[in-house]
Amino acid sequence: MNQSFPDEDLPEGAVVDGMALGRPFDDSYDFVVVGSGAAGAVAAHTLAESGASVALVEEGPWVKTRDFGDRVYDAFRGMYRDAGTQVLEGDSYIPLIQGACVGGSTVMNSAIAWRPPEEVLVDWQRRFGLGDVASMKVLEPHFDALEAALGARGVQDEVLGENNRIFLEQAEKQGISAVRTRRYERGCRGSGRCMTGCPTAAKQGMNVSYVPWALRLGARIFTSCRVDRVVIVSGRAVGIVARAKGGHPVHLRARRGVLVAASAVQTPNLLRRSGLRARDLGEHFQAHPGLGMGGVFDRPVHMEFGATQGADIEQFRTSDGIKLETISMPPELAAVRIPGIGRELMNRLAVFSNLAVWALIVRSDSEGRVTTGWGGRDKVVFSLSKRDLERVRGGMARLASLFFDAGALEVWPGVFGIPSALTSADQVKLLEDAPLDARAFSFIATHLFGTARMGPERKGREGSVVGLDFQTHEAERLYVVDSSVFPTNLGVNPQHTIMALARLASVRVLEA
Amino acid sequence: MRGSVPSAWLTGVERRWASAVFDTLFPGIADEGLVSITELDLFGFLDQLRETVPARVAWAVRFAIVFVALSPLFVLWRLRTLASLDQVVRERVVTELATSRVYGIRQLVLILKSMGALLYGADARVRRRMFEGHPQRSEDSR
Numbered sequence: 299m300n301q302s303f304p305d306e307d308l309p310e311g312a313v314v315d316g317m318a319l320g321r322p323f324d325d326s327y328d329f330v331v332v333g334s335g336a337a338g339a340v341a342a343h344t345l346a347e348s349g350a351s352v353a354l355v356e357e358g359p360w361v362k363t364r365d366f367g368d369r370v371y372d373a374f375r376g377m378y379r380d381a382g383t384q385v386l387e388g389d390s391y392i393p394l395i396q397g398a399c400v401g402g403s404t405v406m407n408s409a410i411a412w413r414p415p416e417e418v419l420v421d422w423q424r425r426f427g428l429g430d431v432a433s434m435k436v437l438e439p440h441f442d443a444l445e446a447a448l449g450a451r452g453v454q455d456e457v458l459g460e461n462n463r464i465f466l467e468q469a470e471k472q473g474i475s476a477v478r479t480r481r482y483e484r485g486c487r488g489s490g491r492c493m494t495g496c497p498t499a500a501k502q503g504m505n506v507s508y509v510p511w512a513l514r515l516g517a518r519i520f521t522s523c524r525v526d527r528v529v530i531v532s533g534r535a536v537g538i539v540a541r542a543k544g545g546h547p548v549h550l551r552a553r554r555g556v557l558v559a560a561s562a563v564q565t566p567n568l569l570r571r572s573g574l575r576a577r578d579l580g581e582h583f584q585a586h587p588g589l590g591m592g593g594v595f596d597r598p599v600h601m602e603f604g605a606t607q608g609a610d611i612e613q614f615r616t617s618d619g620i621k622l623e624t625i626s627m628p629p630e631l632a633a634v635r636i637p638g639i640g641r642e643l644m645n646r647l648a649v650f651s652n653l654a655v656w657a658l659i660v661r662s663d664s665e666g667r668v669t670t671g672w673g674g675r676d677k678v679v680f681s682l683s684k685r686d687l688e689r690v691r692g693g694m695a696r697l698a699s700l701f702f703d704a705g706a707l708e709v710w711p712g713v714f715g716i717p718s719a720l721t722s723a724d725q726v727k728l729l730e731d732a733p734l735d736a737r738a739f740s741f742i743a744t745h746l747f748g749t750a751r752m753g754p755e756r757k758g759r760e761g762s763v764v765g766l767d768f769q770t771h772e773a774e775r776l777y778v779v780d781s782s783v784f785p786t787n788l789g790v791n792p793q794h795t796i797m798a799l800a801r802l803a804s805v806r807v808l809e810a
Numbered sequence: 811m812r813g814s815v816p817s818a819w820l821t822g823v824e825r826r827w828a829s830a831v832f833d834t835l836f837p838g839i840a841d842e843g844l845v846s847i848t849e850l851d852l853f854g855f856l857d858q859l860r861e862t863v864p865a866r867v868a869w870a871v872r873f874a875i876v877f878v879a880l881s882p883l884f885v886l887w888r889l890r891t892l893a894s895l896d897q898v899v900r901e902r903v904v905t906e907l908a909t910s911r912v913y914g915i916r917q918l919v920l921i922l923k924s925m926g927a928l929l930y931g932a933d934a935r936v937r938r939r940m941f942e943g944h945p946q947r948s949e950d951s952r
């Protein structure tokens with residue numbers, strides 16, 4: 299059967315491939331949007347829907363659904379920023395994972411859709427003065443529209459898989475409220491391959507949804523084109539200068555504005571390269587550091603089948619600052635996290651079929667900073683606080699208990715200083731007393747916030763970079779619409795909030 | 811951002827060392843149907859890695875290979891390289907490094923384990939074994 303995917307048969311001329319571009323390129327649009335991830339794609343679509351002419355500029359290539367494989371290394375090489383080798387540098391090194399392709403990080407994410415907790419929005423209003431931008435009433439229609447467009451729904455029975463099922467069942471037994479994860483998908487087949495790109499376009503990543511939809515409305519995308527800077531003349535953004543992968547310069551003029559959505563890591567440095575000097579630019583970086591834990595059962599779990607992430611527990615978010623989730627890991631990533639080397643590692647790989655992996659993300663209160671490192675690279679400095687680490691070890695103890703109560707024979711916590719395999723529930727206590735040292739844990743960061751935060755005042759204690767109209771305080775018609783503007787992290791998966799704010803921002807930009 | 815390392819990527823000696831180091835990490839178990847990483851295209855992978863990752867990461871991998879290969883000098887206090895030891899002793903040495911109190915040393919082993927895992931976990935034979943018993947994925951793994 300020759301199935302066709304939404305990233306095929308695009309309007310003629312809608313895609314300009316910077317790899318193949320044979321000459322310098324110069325053009326004008328109403329709006330130029332930088333970055334085609336969760337924020338940029340939604341913004342481009344909203345602007346295009348109004349009839350405005352839109353250019354979307356993306357540093358990475360467009361890897362098509364038909365070309366997705368199931369090997370992590372191939373995905374890293376083709377779609378991940380720095381081939382998946384970025385790190386947060388601080389007390390420890392924490393892998394920082396981001397997409398660098400059309401669709402951004404939504405191409406490899408698990409498509410989990412959570413509305414932001416009410417109390418976070420209230421905090422944004424009270425402490426940071428965000429006014430109606432952070433009002434659920436104002437955001438609600440945007441959430442509704444996004445959920446309808448992207449098919450957000452709980453994981454269906456036929457693709458639940460054992461990894462998710464055991465987690466849900468055990469939580470219920472313990473009286474913990476766990477839910478089937480709501481995800482943006484249409485016809486998920488439970489291949490557990492979200493991290494290497496959905497092979498059937500069931501996952502509604504931006505690469506198969508808002509980007510092609512925007513192009514069908516007349517927008518144009520420049521792929522493999524890295525924006526070097528936004529051109530600011532007399533305090534007003536008038537376009538961008540990019541370099542195509544093939545080497546040619548690309549100059550795009552923007553009659554009505556430039557919207558930056560390059561992610562909370564790249565956005566601040568792009569603004570710096572464009573001449574912005576706000577004191578808070580690059581500051582207040584936040585994350586939801588996460589880590590996974592393995593549990594070995596006496597029967598097959600076959601984590602490779604089922605929705606990549608299909609169950610979560612949000613109940614401990616406010617009390618303990620953690621959210622618990624399932625995650626199915628591809629063999630390559632599991633092999634890194636499975637403890638040991640040599641025959642010990644091999645023996646454990648041999649029971650991969652019986653392995654379940656559950657994870658936690660912590661609503662960290664630590665703040666870091668994005669700067670420009672050696673050779674112009676994006677450098678992120680971030681360390682977890684003692685309080686964060688206390689939350690982490692509490693969360694790990696909870697996960698380990700869940701595992702043992704569910705019948706796991708062994709739990710592999712992956713914490714330095716703790717036995718690599720726990721064999722009884724009595725040993726969970728060891729996790730509660732784990733060292734409060736970030737270097738003992740194997741974190742990963744995929745949820746990124748802050749760095750160009752929003753607020754009414756440029757200076758002061760809660761100084762900001764972007765005003766309540768999403769426009770930078772320093773340059774007119776220069777808008778920031780990604781999670782750089784978030785004053786804090788959320789405690790839940792961020793894509794939904796990012797898209798809703800990007801949608802709201804675009805509506806307001808159009809009204810401006 | 812993706813720089814390249816000068817042409818002298820891994821020398822002949824470094825390749826031998828790399829082979830010993832990765833074989834120590836991923837030796838395979840014949841009885842379990844798990845092959846040794848040295849049966850895979852390890853050098854092709856390492857050469858490609860140099861082109862793929864930022865230069866600083868490629869250099870870190872190279873440094874880690876040399877460091878681990880020479881580690882018997884300071885772990886066993888013997889004038890030997892890892893390549894000249896038998897598997898049991900090699901594993902003892904690398905386990906010492908992987909569980910070292912010094913974070914930087916643990917990280918060097920982790921870098922190699924991460925890179926090796928990308929190659930190892932992608933191999934069709936390894937995957938067939940790992941997915942064994944699952945009707946869809948064991949056939950799926952090309």
Ligand SMILES: Cc1cc2nc3c(=O)[nH]c(=O)nc-3n(C[C@H](O)[C@H](O)[C@H](O)COP(=O)(O)OP(=O)(O)OC[C@H]3O[C@@H](n4cnc5c(N)ncnc54)[C@H](O)[C@@H]3O)c2cc1C
Pocket residue numbers: 332333334335336337338355356357358395396397398399400401402403404406407408409410411412493523524525526559560561562564565568607744745746780781791792793794796
């Ligand atoms: C593995 C993984 C799993 C995740 N799972 C979930 C999940 O299930 N649910 C959830 O809510 N969140 C999840 N997230 C997080 C979520 O995907 C991100 O928060 C979200 O995609 C961020 O949106 P963004 O638009 O800010 O950045 P991105 O989606 O990362 O997009 C930014 C884009 O800008 C491009 N860009 C950067 N600089 C430039 C430049 N100078 N010129 C041109 N283009 C540029 C990048 O190449 C990239 O494509 C996950 C993330 C990862 C990595």
Ligand code: SF4
Pocket residue numbers: 483485486487488489490491492493495496497498499500501604605606
């Ligand atoms: S788990 Fe579902 S959404 Fe994810 S890649 Fe597989 S089919 Fe696509």
